Amino acid sequence: xxxxxxxxxANSLEYWFAGGNNIDYPEIRIxxxxxxxxxxxxxxxIAPDMDYAKRYCTIVKPYYIK
Numbered sequence: 001x002x003x004x005x006x007x008x009x010a011n012s013l014e015y016w017f018a019g020g021n022n023i024d025y026p027e028i029r030i031x032x033x034x035x036x037x038x039x040x041x042x043x044x045x046i047a048p049d050m051d052y053a054k055r056y057c058t059i060v061k062p063y064y065i066k
Contacts, residue, residue: 006033
């Protein structure tokens, strides 16, 4: 379980050195909202999909999304 309150979910497309990318099973990584340098070694978790994350998190939409 993740003890942080202000987190965000990010999906990054990984490219291979010889060409191509990994788009079949993208990982949704979880980061601290106020992390100054978010990167792969600073993630606090991985979610297989957003339906899984919604079961354990309270998702708050920004005020500008209706």
